[in-house]
Amino acid sequence: MSQRYSIWALARNALTHHESWQKAWRSPEPKPAYDALIIGGGGHGLATAYYLAKLHGMRNIAVLERGWIGGGNTGRNTTIVRSNYLLDENAHFYEHSLKLWEGLSEDLNYNVMFSQRKVINTCHTLGEREATVRRYNSMRLRGIDAEFLTREDLARLEPAMNLSMDVRYPIVCAVSQPRGGSARHDAVAWGYARGADSLGVDIIQNCEVTGIDRDPVSGAVTGVQTSRGAIKSDKVGIAVAGHSSQVAAMADIRLPIETHLLQAFVSEPVKPFLNTVVSTGAAHFYISQTDKGEVLLGGELDGYNSYSQRGTLPSVEHVIANATEMFPNIGRLRFMRQWAGVMDMSMDGSPIIGKLPVDGLYMSGGWCYGGFKATPGSGWCLAWTMAKDEPHALNAGHTLERFRTSYMIDEKGAGPYPKAH
Amino acid sequence: MDETIARPRSPLAELFLSAQSAAPDDTAQVHVQSVPFVGQVALRGKAEDGAFRDIAGQVLGLDLPLSSGSVVESEAVRIIWLGPDHWLVVTNEGEAPALVTGLQEALASQFTAVIDVSGARMRLSLAGPAARDVLASGCTLNLDPSVFPAGHALQTPVGNATAIIHCLADGTYDTTPTYDLYIPRSQALSFWRWLEHAGKPYGLSVRA
Amino acid sequence: MSRQVWRTEAGGHGIDRKQPVSFSFNQFRLEGYAGDTVASALLANGVRLVGRSFKYHRPRGILGIGSEEPNAILHIGEGARREPNTRATVQELYQDLVASSQNHWPSLKFDLGAAVGLAGALFPAGFYYKTFITSPKRWLWYEKHIRRMAGLGEPPTEADPDHYEHRNAHCDLLIAGGGPTGLAAALAAGAAGAKVILVEENPALGGQMLLAPQQVDGMSGQDWAEQARAQLDAMPNVQVLTRTSVAGVYEHDLFTLVERLGDHLAEPEAHQPRQRFWRVRASDAIFATGAIERPIAFANNDRPGVMLLSAVRGYLERYGILAGKTAVLFANNDSVYAAARELAAAGMRVEAIVDSRPFVSEAAALAKADKLHVLTGHGVTAARGMREVHGADVAPIDANGRLKGVTKTLPCDLIAVSGGWNPAVHLHAQSRGRMAFRDDLAAFVPDTDGAAYTSAGAVTGAYDLAECLQQGFAAGNAAAKALGLDSTAPTLPTATGDTVGEAPVLWAVQAPKGARCFVDFQNDVTTKDVGLAHRENYVSVEHLKRYTTLGMGTDQGKTSNVAGLAMMAAKRGQPIPAVGTTTFRPPYTPFTFNAMVGGHTGEIGNSVRRTAAHDWHAANGGVFTDAAGWARPMYYETEGLTPQQRIDEEVLAVRKSVGVVDVSTLGKLDIQGPDAAEFLDRVYTNRFSTLKVGRGRYGVMLREDGRVYDDGVTMRLADDHFHMTTTTNHSGSMFQHLEYLLQVVWPDLRVFVTPVTEQWFTAAISGPNARALLADLAPAVDVSNEALPMMGMAEGLVAGIPARIFRLSFSGEIAYEINVDADYGLALWNGILSAGAAHDLKVYGTEAMGTLRIEKGHFTHAEADGRITPDDLGLGGMVTKGKDCIGKRSLSLPDLVAPGRKQLVGFIAAEGERIPVGAQIAALDDLDAVQEALGHTTSQAYSATLGRHIALGLMKDGRNMHGRKLYALSPVLGERAAVEVVSPHFYDPEGGRQRG
Amino acid sequence: MMLIPCPWCGPRDETEFVYGEAALERPADPHALSDQEWTDYLYFRDNPKGEHTERWFHRAGCHHWFTVERNTVTHVISAAYPPGKAEKS
């Protein structure tokens, strides 16, 4: 990395009024051809490029981003990072991702503010307790951290939490993953971009992929058409989240994915009072407080196919109504901004990371609610798969073909109904 | 068998019982009154099925209303349109079984269903100058008399329950806005709590 | 009590000098007048330093006069009513209001946090990303301290005592903004008969007319606004909402408004809502939201005493306040000259008018002629002073703000700045409207092309009062016409306001190196931060925003966004429109969560469903749980018994004698029609067309992907009439599912499905004595095994109530479900209890019911978890051959027939051991070992019947595992048990008891 | 908050409805399909960015399913009609 970041570098630069900082990444013109192309400059695409360059020795790579990097779901998520999954494929994959998170700031020389402040799942009925404890037990058998929290523990960890039993969704107990937490979403995109750039990767913004070129005989990928011209490459990775269906369709591939609207919103900033990340299934929301002080809240999907990156009312009203029951003191905080993301909801709620049925074409998508925490792991696995043209053991199960045999990685058991995952 | 225990009980029995002893609150702008036991019959049949319509109409003595919002009424029954194949026939307490039998017999050879649902919903009456304001806090339909006049009924969410709202008087011509609400029985108490909340700014009184 | 030293002798049409109001700020007792805002009252008392900034903890004062204010945000109220981050410029004064400043320690004047500001050079935009690059453990430590420095106000610690209300409304025309434009639009549309809602954020109508002297039809703007209000109030079709902000524009013409009914009161009366959240469906809307004045950046332009020029005028005009004694006015437009005269007339010393324009406008020339000190082609380069301004550095500048000559310092305690206006395009943008850039104004205005609604007045860049009125009338008329109303426009009033003149844009004045010029006051973003973002390639406006936090504060950049992106455009060498804006999102101005909740929390928001016997359960120790929205008793608390002991008693009563449980929550569907049987054959895996009338059958349903969806018993009441029961969880979704199949997939089938869950109260009695009990309850019904066998049904009086009796069993004992009209539910329940006394009847809850069914090996959704096929549950035989059903096609997909699937098994614990909740099954008896999970338990219970802990569960290849000795582990609970894998049918596997 | 025009009840708030899914046609004889064809129906979707034909259920009103043509970007609803009717009414 050309210019290392550190407190010393900052002090040095302060003397020159910060006028000698270099670009965090360049903005080169696209070259006519690359050894590999990544479509999508979200966290996943950038991480893929970074790991391809860093771990697989490929340097002649470009990331093609339609808008500005990190402007997709990476820039609009509630930043929860955890690896508390039940099913084998997911558990191993997300744990690998979490381990990468733990070294990420240092690896990238960019503080992504990964804060392991605990992710807590509250349980509101005995049945929910049983199901959640079961999932957390399965984590422990796999060597993943998980702990049970009594109501007394909760009172200590989150003094603002309403632990009365006389509410609509009384809290019976909770479980937590202590290594879970949150990270600064934008920094993840920027850190990966800077890391990839310094390894020679071209990050090309304002470059929309409009077509995928294929060899008329073999059918294999030969390159892409973009708003900035044609670019050749025989390895193309797709990491476009909610737009997976559109881009895959450019290679005549239909996906088991629907695009849905998921929202989040923040309050005005206040001094810290929420110490962990709390999520609740029964009352459908998750809440944390950012380092800047805003209370950050999210809920469930709006429930219908949507590419509208706009907030709507019903789900936000629902989240706030339930959140003010659990944290009554937030009622007088103010709603400051709401927004939405375009979610790639897969038919079993789990991602697809791997080869597509067109030679040279790969994808990472179908991330549903969970793709931010997957960013390092997804990039790592997709890079491996692209470099070696075969999946790593960690993503071997997350194929597109599983939908042909009905091998569902269905954490919720909700069936082929994306809105239910 | 002790016959005295076989009495019906409203889901809001306690509430209306205690209201009996309370002095009426004349400052209140909304009054709630329970009409706990009414006969209710779900009548199913296809609106486009003329034979069904004719027979049902004959038995009920009224033509079935055929469009959203419409209600027809006689001394004996009130028929509320709930859907293109679904009507709620409201009758007096205790009269539903006979009505069901009558309809079932007459419609025996038709494709229909006639079901006694008297216990499924409880009826509340909401009246007073602020009745519409209270409803408007939990109902997204346009309740303006020009759109939702007296004699109009719709099923829609109100507060925390799905209710049928039937406008009996819409406040025009010096009438007092008055609405009948049909609430799913299991949600009656929760709905009441909502109503109490919604009515708070206006003063809400309960009349037994 | 201090005197209101900055108040003028007279004037200020917004206040009532006869009504003094006392309040406190940081414990100091001060006085203002009714009609004041906290900001105007503070200014009246000469209080300027009101807070500390977000990042650098710099001293801050009052910049503006409305909801655009970035600096003056305070704690208002006390105790549970203390609200952080309240804009002093919006908060109206009331008697004994308590205000305090935020974000400092130990005090406002002396704030240690300001050390950050002093070392500010170390904290440029994005400094976090470059520092503390370390392990997560260490970061957690740093973060704790960083978090404390951030935030603004203190969060409340108590629940909010106030009442909030929702209101849904419909109108023809929503008008946002009650300035001259909005008033004119409302008058026109209202007169035409349109149903109008006019919404104004401020307590009074009039907009900018209240803040600077203007004339309409020979009246003062304020008087004209009052007259307009009277006219509107007289129109029954027009509703005027003041103190109300249009917060959001949503799909399909939905607007949210927040009305502040109680914020100007010390304590709203108990019944009175503090705030009302409106959802308005409007056929059409007019945005007359005006324009917000923007500052010009110069060194230390955030010092208390630097204010927006329009605010300074407004404080004088509306509140009778001189916001300083000696002022330097700095502007790029002509409004400064009218201002100078007003201020001077009121007694302020106008030290200089610094006009950045290189030319002498007509107004400037007039001012010069009048001996006002006018410096054209000059700029303020720096504010002097720390906690208060005491001078302004002024120098000649070029059109880009670069210094051209010598700086001199002018003494002053007020610098009033006007850099032009930013139209308040927020609502237009929220409605998916595009933006057009007006070079002459250097401002974004609504692009009318494709706009969903009309914008009018200053928001379109029309800064002239007459033009605003004209646009307002035109918009109101057009809206009325579009509604089909006959609109004869009222005659347009004549008007004179002040003129802006030519206003060549100036965003910032060149500052010395190291000095800070603030673009975003609230988030402490300086011009240098913009430069740094550019240098580091965060050049997209969206990156600029996120890297520097420009516009991300509670004011959402109302005074700063455009300047920030203009500066970036300049750095990029591109025109401003090419750089674009960031996205405007709801709400326009932040509002309390509780307004949106409107009290719809807890049970008021999410209703609880109660059965007809609920009150009995509650009065008799029932401990409830939520089951798909229903309150169900888990067990009945009994003195002297632990819950488990009580559950054991309940279970044993059923096994030995008889128990009764309220199962009203099960879903019930009435299914009728000539094709009803055929329909059921298509939805259940097994056949129902062969079922005899008067008998029932247990059925399993699949999802289309072959996984088990639901199960239950369906009784055949007549050839063409069935009564289906579903699980409590699925009663709603089942109805939708069946209707979908009937209405969409098989419209030819003649079947009506009617939900009747609410109609029936259902009590299940079960146990060896159940028949005897039923015989007592229903003397007229033949309850013999022959007349009423397993899966049979009868109708008759039970406890004197007409009932349907279904004989079916979940517990494995002789059992009957008695269904009555729910109005008679409690009567039935009481009847059963009184007749039951003779049979040792015990009431049981869902826990005992669960134990009974686990003993019998019946599955629920815990086992059929959405991943399970009938075969996995050992029910492969229930998938009838020779007919199709929903989901059957999927059963032959490769993975559903692959070896090694998880199958239903039972687990029995070793004597005295307890199978933990949510256990995983493994080979090693070690809670800390990393090992393969061979299976897991799905539901477990202590079986008093067997004297052992038992569980159901799923295991890979489970049916071949019977007899294996393994461990049930719950590491998170620290519990374990040795278990043996057994058949899931622990109790009476042949089922003789239930048939007996 | 969308206003969804129920063909029977008229426009109502979206919260009165349950979203089904894309307006798929269930194969008349699933057993006649190959696994590939059946899983196409079961799992694979067009997921258009733009006009989408889908089904909604009027849960809090008339209890009817109907077909809606809606733009997934703008949420503008161009048509709503009873199921079975193949084209716009």
Ligand SMILES: Cc1cc2nc3c(=O)[nH]c(=O)nc-3n(C[C@H](O)[C@H](O)[C@H](O)COP(=O)(O)OP(=O)(O)OC[C@H]3O[C@@H](n4cnc5c(N)ncnc54)[C@H](O)[C@@H]3O)c2cc1C
């Ligand atoms: C409100 C919300 C809350 C969430 N909360 C969490 C959470 O708490 N924890 C968690 O783990 N996950 C969460 N997620 C999910 C998570 O944000 C995403 O799964 C993840 O960020 C996806 O990253 P990505 O890089 O795949 O996609 P994105 O960041 O969306 O990047 C995809 C990029 O592809 C670009 N693109 C699209 N089409 C083209 C094209 N044709 N040509 C070129 N470029 C193209 C887009 O512009 C975009 O920048 C949440 C999501 C949302 C919306």
Ligand SMILES: NC(=O)c1ccc[n+]([C@@H]2O[C@H](COP(=O)([O-])OP(=O)(O)OC[C@H]3O[C@@H](n4cnc5c(N)ncnc54)[C@H](O)[C@@H]3O)[C@@H](O)[C@H]2O)c1
């Ligand atoms: N001094 C100058 O040179 C100058 C410059 C620009 C405008 N003006 C004057 O400003 C006036 C413009 O008239 P106008 O009516 O177009 O604008 P206005 O600023 O007078 O009125 C807009 C009103 O809308 C309200 N508002 C804004 N957003 C709102 C929201 N979301 N919800 C509720 N209320 C909201 C504001 O509180 C304000 O009262 C004219 O008098 C014009 O002369 C003067």
Ligand SMILES: Cc1cc2nc3c(=O)[nH]c(=O)nc-3n(C[C@H](O)[C@H](O)[C@H](O)COP(=O)(O)O)c2cc1C
């Ligand atoms: C974790 C997180 C925290 C945010 N905090 C703020 C905030 O403090 N202030 C703000 O204005 N927006 C905040 N946002 C929202 C962004 O401004 C923006 O709305 C979001 O990135 C979506 O982009 P868009 O609104 O431009 O479409 C936050 C977003 C995220 C994901």
Ligand SMILES: [Zn+2]
């Ligand atoms: Zn309908």
